Amino acid sequence: MEQLAIVLLLLLASLVALLLVLLARREASANRAQAAQDVSSIKAAAEVMLADAKRREERLTEREKEISAERREVRTLHEAADRRSLEAQQDRTAAAAAVGDATARASELLESVSGLSAEEARAEQIRLATERAAHDAAAGIRRLEAKARRTADERARQVVATAVQRIAGPTSAQNVVTVVALPAEEMKGRIIGKEGRNIRTFEALTGVNVIIDDTPDSVTLSSFDAERREVAAVAMEALIADGRIHPQRIEIAYAEALAGADERAVTAGHDAAERAGVTRLHPELIETLGRLRLRSSYGQNVLAHLVESARIAAAMAAEIGADVEVARRAAFLHDIGKALSAELGGTHATVGAALAMRLGEPPVVVNAIAAHHDEVPMESVEAVLVQAADACSAARPGARREELDQYIERMDTLESLVASHDGVRRAVAMSAGREVRVIVEPDLVDDAAMPELAQGIARQIEKDLSYPGEIVVTVIRELRATATAG
Structure with a gap:
């Protein structure tokens, strides 16, 4: 049995080997057929390329022939141009000689007719040409200047108009009153104070009129001096915010408002x-x-x-x-x-x-x-x-507004005139110059001298100033004594 199995295995191996050989032969045959086909394709392509190369060679040969013919034609044109250039040069030389002869004969004729030599005639022609050129240039410059002025004026107007139209500026906004808002209507009474002492103290210190009218929740500060009006407004706002309004507090608020001017x-x-x-x-x-x-x-x-x-x-x-x-x-x-x-x-x-x-x-x-x-x-x-x-x-x-500066100048003149009197500590023009309040030094002016001082100031105002209507002079003397309990 073992021998039979071995024989069968050998037969099977032989069959497999035979099968592999047959497959290899078939593949080789197919490869040979594909190779033969590829060779045929390559030969056909080579024949096509060879035919194309022959056609290109024929075209190149024809182009070379055309180029040669063109070169011969160009050479012929160059030779013709050289001949014409030579002829033209000869013609120019002959023309120059003829012009020279004609110029010489013309010069001789002009000299004989005009009695001027050639140099003199040339100088005269140059002078006339220069004058004519200068005249034309001056006329041209005048025309250009006139045009430039017209253009510049139009351009300037356009620039200024464009610039101004782009600026939406307000009208004159420098007022003589400042309105201070109040948190409540009852604040007006506190500003006035008992028997008006608060408002009198405020006006005496600041030099500003305090107008308390029927306008709800506001008071008006009036003065032609913008610095006084600003300080008064700051002081008034501080007093309103603090709520304590009495002469001593008014002085403190006024001092603080003055100190804050730089800020x-x-x-x-x-x-x-x-x-x-x-x-x-x-x-x-x-x-x-x-x-x-x-x-x-x-x-x-x-x-x-x-x-x-x-x-x-x-x-x-x-x-x-x-x-x-x-x-x-x-x-x-x-x-x-x-x-x-x-x-x-x-x-x-x-x-x-x-x-x-x-x-x-x-x-x-x-x-x-x-x-x-x-x-x-x-x-x-x-x-x-x-x-x-x-x-x-x-x-x-x-x-x-031109009149505002005139008012301010009149107020300054009035205050300076009053302040020049002996014993006057401060003079404040109020009510558009219709009233002047004079604060005197209590040590230099006593109560008995106050009417005389008021009369003297009034007489000097009448003498040295021109003003409409009447000016009321009010002299104020206040003596204070302060002590501190420690």
Whole structure:
């Protein structure tokens, strides 16, 4: 049995080997057929490429023949051009010789006819040509100047109109009254005080009229002096907020309001610089600008005028391509000297320029400040824009009221006249100049001398001042004694 199994295994192995051989032969036959097919395809492709190469070679041969023919034609054209150039040169030479002969004969003829040599005739022609050219040039310049003036005027009007129209400025806003709101109607009685002592003390200290009328929940502070009116308003608001209103508390509130003036000036300066769009200002410039919040020129608030001028100058600079920031900065600072001119002397333009120079402002800004009233020559187009912006802000309808400055001047003159009397500690003009209250030193003026002093002041006012209506003179003498219990 084992031998039979071995025989069967051998037969099976032989069959498998035979099968593998047959499969290998079949695969080899298929590969040979595929190879023969690939060779046929390659031969066909080679024949196609060979035929294409032959066609290209034939086309190249034809192109070479065409190029050769073109080269022969170009060579022929060059030769013809050379011949024509030579002929033209010969013609020019002959023409030049003919022109020379004709010029010589013409010169001889002109000399014989005019009696001038060739040099003299040439000089005369040059003179006439020069005069004619100069005349034409002058006429052309005049036409250009006239056109430039027309164009410049139109452009200037357009720039100014555009700049002003973009600024929505208010009318003159410098008032002579300030309204203070009250938390309750009963506060009016506390402001008046017993027998009116609180309101009399407040008016005597501040120099401001306190008007308590039928207007609900408010009192009105009236004065032509903006600084007094502001201090009085701050003091009144502090008294109302505190609730304790009596003469001693009024004095404390008034002193605190006076002490806070510098802080209010700095705040107003920062607010104005922010509205004008001007940055990096020296702190002293900010404080000085803030003082202008209480100054007015013909009824126009000076600080508001500076903000408006800065905006107009920046708009005009943008229209004409000038330096916008320089124009804005110079216009914002151009009237800063009005806060100092009374202290230092000189015009506000020169004082403001000196302050700006000392605090490190650029020379172009300093020159624009100094030159905005033509006191020094303008050195830049931005200086011209500052002057124009100043005029636009001041001259626009509703910007100023001339009579306000006249009132203020009359009040100052009245107070100065009264304060010149011996024993007068303080003089306050009130009710639009129709009343003046005189506070005297109790040690220098006694009760018996008060009527005589009032009469003397009235007589001097009649003599030295011109005023409408009547002026009531009120002399106030107050003697206080203070003691502290410890």
